[in-house]
Amino acid sequence: MDLLTEAFAWLNDPLNWTGRNGVLALTAEHLRVTVLAVLLAALVALPAGVALGHARRGGTLGVVVANTTRALPTLALLTLFASAGLFGSSATVLACAVFAVPPLLTNTVTGLAGVDRDVLDAARGLGMGGSRRLWLVELPLAVPLVAAGVRTAVVQVLATVPLAALVGGRSLGSVVVSGFATQRYGQVLAGGLLVAALCLLAEGALALAQRAVTPRGVRESTRRATAQRPRRGLTAADPVPAVAAADGPRSNGTAR
Template sequence: MDVLTEAYAWLNDPLNWTGRRGVLALTVEHLRLSGLAVLLAAAVALPLGIWLGHRRRGGVITVVAANTSRALPTFALLTIFAATGLFGATATVLAVAVFAVPPILSNTFTGLMEVDADVRDAARGVGMSGGRSLALVELPLALPLIGAGLRTASTQVLATVPLAALVGGTSLGSIIVQGMALQRYGQVVAGALLVAVLCLAVEGLLALAQRALTPAPMRARASRRRRGPAPDDADATTPAAAPDAAPARS
């Protein structure tokens, strides 16, 4: 029996889906750990990115912090936490949250930096304070990029949380680790497929949520940008054909 056939058989066994260590229970725990990690990362990265982007300063700090965080291997962090006595869910959430900070921080900062200076000046011109301009003008315009950062972080976290099984935590990674230990490689493939499907499902739901929260004029402008110039616009920019030359007189 090849590995794919074993994986298909494992996924179709009802006993693997129920119980405390079944797929459904492990999926719930996987989502719980991922949600906590993203919330922790957002609690740190969003205020910092908003503050730096609103002040339009600190770009170097943002880039350095993001790149430094990306350079830290999650497995190395889990090992360090385990050496200090942190195991299971706590170690996983902390390690994966560090991994989720860079995309949220970078996208939040970039989104606010890309708000047109004329729009900011117009908000101030009608009497808005800095905080009111940030809340009612800048953040709504930066929302698509901020949402993209949260989507990227969430997908990365979902794909990384399986490492929790290596430090005593429970997640869909437990299926993979158990399969490796027992040399049941069909089970390993089945666990990897479950993680991939979960990532795609969450990515799709977050994409829909981002679209729903994006202001309608911004959605329309992005849609026009993807389609390219309208035919009427293209015709308007095309030079008019020269009139036919008059017949020569004899």
């Protein structure tokens, strides 16, 4: 019996899906840890990203500092927390929250800072103050990028949470770790397939959610810009795309 056959045999066993350590219970715990980690990261990254993007000052430095955390291996953070006496889901939530901050902060800063200045000038000319411009103009236009940041963070955390099993936490990684411990490599493969399937489902659901929260005018403007590119006859070696990219925000602003 080869490895793939063993994996599907393990997945087809109803006993592996029920109980405290069954797939359903572990998936629920996996999702719970993921949600807590992303929410914790969002509480830090989203307000900071909104402030930096709205001010259009210090955003680059903030993004660079946040991205330095990508150099910290999540497993190293889990080991550090474990050495400090923090085990299980709590350690995993903190470690994954650190991992989720960069995409959330980067996309929020980029989304707000990328709003066309002509649009902001028009809003200012209508008598909108800073707060009203932020809530009624900047944030709605930044929603696609902010949503993309949330989508990236969620999928990354989903793929990282299995490491919780290494510090006493419960997740779908427990299936993998248990398989290695008992040398049942079909079970290891089955656990990997479950994690991959969960990430793909989350990616698809969040892609639909991102489309749903994107304002219709932004979607139409992006669709028109994409449809116009082939008609211009541009190639990757053509220097004109740089000009087209610079003109893009102004055309989008006009469309809005």
